[in-house]
Amino acid sequence: MGRKAKHVLLTGGLxxxxxxxxxxxxxxxxxxDRGIVVNVIKIDPYLNEDAGGMSPAEHGEVFVLEGGEEVDQDFGVYERELELILSGKNNITTGKMWKRIREKxxxxxxxxxxxxxxxxxxxxxxxxxxxxxxTTMTRKGIQPADVCLIELGGGLSSYEIDIYLEAFGRLRSKYGKENFLHIHLDVLVDVLGQFKTLPIQDSINRLKRKQLTPDLLLYRHKNEINSGAKVKLSETCMVENLFDIPFLENKEQLCGFLSKSGVVECISEQLKLELKSEKGLVAEWKRLHRLAPEPGKVVRIGIVAKYNINHDAYLSLTKAICDCARSLRYSVEITIIDAEQLEEGLxxxxxxxxxxxxxxxxxxxxVRGVNGKIMACKHAREKRxxxxxxxxxxxxxxxxxxxxxxxxxxxxxxEFDPETANKIILKTENSKENQGGGSMCLGAKxxxxxxxxSLAKKIYKNSFVIERHRHRYEMNVEYAEALKEKGxxxxxxxxxxRMPSFVEVRGHPFMVGTQSHPEFTSSIFTPSPIYCEFLKAALENKKCKTSMGLNTTNE
Structure with missing residues (x-):
């Protein structure tokens, strides 16, 4: 029997x-970066089977995996930053667990x-x-994993998390310290300039009651921490390895900080991992994130959207824009434009x-906000x-x-008016009546x-394109010829x-629509070509406006 992957569990505070x-x-x-092959599992304790039916306004973005599984937005972070290809099996939910048990x-x-x-x-x-x-999956294929990183989602104060804490307490005892390491992440509360350790103490005590005393405690904070708080944490929590992880401005800074913090060495020592010399992966990641914009290459991008309560609702989309801007050496200013407010004429x-x-x-x-989106589209077409x-x-x-x-x-x-005479957009063939996410066109297509x-050929430079999809409606091909005559x-x-997945407006500098979600596969390492070309067109538009003295308005 071959070697087995070791486990690193990450829990959070209250x-x-x-x-x-x-x-x-x-x-x-x-x-x-030190030669360790990693895999990731995310546990979401909710009773939903997956994230597909959750409102982005409440839960944040629904991320779609290559196989079509709908998952939490953290999977986008893992795929982008670790260059992994994850599947629905990498996501445990209580809904899935009960379904399996019920079927058995x-x-x-x-x-x-x-x-x-x-x-x-x-x-x-x-x-x-x-x-x-x-095992873990990358673009290079399947590899045996050395370490499986497990994120237990939610806060310790959630009732539904208890069963998982109990389970991991037992598994830790079964696997032993050389095969199972527990990291706890929490926040130091700053009250009028004084750091309060009681919330962290409380969360540690909850874990101890489940036989899950952390091996590492990572505590986060925004302001500079004094030595007294560190000593108090060490004495009251009785955790041997404490690491100070401040809230930093971006992930590049966080990754760089973690790589030099001693956390990896501490993990390696307990799990008996064989660390190799640094391969430069972190350094390359930092270099790409630090690419400075070239002078004059600043663009404003307006995102017309409807889920504006939660800034995470369009996380992959905004990340794709920022990563593509970095690759082009652009500076980008992103503004969210409320589609409903456009409808109302605000x-x-x-x-x-x-x-x-x-x-x-x-x-x-x-239907909410769709007329505002149509107004924005008309404005873009008419004003080029x-x-x-x-x-x-x-x-x-x-x-x-x-x-x-x-x-x-x-x-x-x-979707908006089933009785309209001109059904320009129809439900997909595989959609079923009165069913949710599982009835959609999902995954890599x-x-x-x-x-x-075509612009499509210019953008992708290939005859075939694979992108991830998440939709239940698509264009009615009966109108394709009439629309073609109008460009x-x-x-x-x-x-x-053979259903339409990409349209473009001829005679327009850059007006395209894709039925897919290219942002789901875009990263700082492989920026999406369609987002890059969009940004290039935006910069050309800005230059044109500036030359005409219209640098603040498109009129």
């Missing part, structure tokens, strides 16, 4: 939002005995970890739209402002053109570029279904 994903990604990157019980796998939290739920967790943790929203060098209409579900439509943003291009170029003023999606002289052309189709 509240969520401490940056566990970023910290674990930084640790993972630092381990990779119905099949009679438990032999008619009573099914209980202990041992059955604990056994299910161990079985899942054992089957997933041993001056503040309109002003943001007018000064944008490029307009991006983001995806979304439901670079436009990128993502998912619903592509459908908006088609709807706006049908209304204002074909004169079909009732043209819309059946291959599309064929139809025209050599709105389908230039890419799904290889299997």
């Amino acid at each position: 509240v969520s939002g401490l940056g566990k994903g970023s910290v674990l990604a930084g640790i993972g990157r630092s381990l990779q 019980e119905r099949r009679g796998d438990y032999g008619g005995r009573t099914v209980q939290y202990f041992p059955d739920f604990v056994n299910e967790i161990e079985e899942w970890l054992s089957s997933v943790s041993q 001056e503040a929203a309109i002003a943001k739209l007018l000064i944008a060098d490029g307009i991006l209409v983001a995806g979304g579900f439901g 402002i670079p436009y990128l439509g993502i998912c619903l943003g592509m459908q908006v291009v088609v709807i706006e053109a049908a209304r204002n170029l074909l004169g079909l003023y009732d043209a819309t999606s059946t 291959k599309s064929e570029i139809l025209l050599e002289d 709105v052309v389908v230039t890419m189709v799904d290889e299997k279904t």
Whole structure:
């Protein structure tokens, strides 16, 4: 029997939002830099089977994996920063666990005995970890994993997290300290300039009651910490290895800090890992993040969106823009424009739209705000402002053109009006009535570029393109010919279904819509070509406005 991957568990304090994903990604990157092959598992204790049905306004972005699984936004962090290809198996939810246990019980796998939290739920967790943790997937293929990093989502004050703490307490005892290491991440509370350690003490005590005394305690803070707080933490928490991890401005600083903090060496010592000389992965990551913008290359991008309560709702999208801007040596200013406020004609929203060098209409579900997105699209087409439509943003291009170029003023999606005479956007064939995320077109899909002289070909420089998708509606091909006569052309189709996956407006400097989500595979190492070309077009638009003396407004 071959070697088994060792486990590193990361828990958080009483509240969520401490940056566990970023910290674990930084640790993972630092381990990779020392020759350690890592895998990642994220545990979400909620009863939902996956993140697909969750509102971005409440939960943040729903990230889509290559296989089509809908997961928490932290998976985007892990795939981007660790260059991994993860699957739904890398995500444990309580909903999935209960489904597995229920199916086993119905099949009679438990032999008619009573099914209980202990041992059955604990056994299910161990079985899942054992089957997933041993190998990891990258663009280069499958490799045996040395270490599996496990993030336990949520805060310790959540009732639903207790069963996992109990399970990991037992697994730690079973695996032993050389195979299982526990890191706890918490925050030092600053009250009127004094650091309070009681919240951390409380969370440590909760863990100890589950036989989970941390091997490492990472404490976060914004202000400079005094030595008295450190001593008090050491004495009261009785954790041998304490590390000071301040809140830093960006992930590049955090990864660099973690690589020099001694955390990796401490992990290696306990787990008996063979660290190699630094491969330069962290240094390269830092170099790419530090690329300085060239003089004069500053662009304003207006994102017309509807989930504006939660800034994480468009996390991958904004990250893709920033990473692509760095690769081009641009400086980018991103402004979120509320689609509903555009509908209502609010001056503040309109002003943001007018000064944008490029307009991006983001995806979304439901009719709320869609007319504001259509207004933004019309403005971009008429004023020749670079436009990128993502998912619903592509459908908006088609709807706006049908209304204002074909004169079909009732043209819309059946998602918004099932009874409209001009159903320009229809439900996909694989969608089922009254079902949620599982009925959508999800995951990596291959599309064929139809025209050599298209923007699609210029952007991707290939005949076939693979991007990730997340949609339930698509363009009605019956209108394709009429739209083509008005210059709105389908230039890419799904290889299997032959349904439109990319449209562009001929005669416009840059007006394209893609049914896919290219931001899900974009990173600082492999910036998305469509986002890069969009930014280039935005800069050209800015230069044109500046030469005409229109540097503050597009009118």
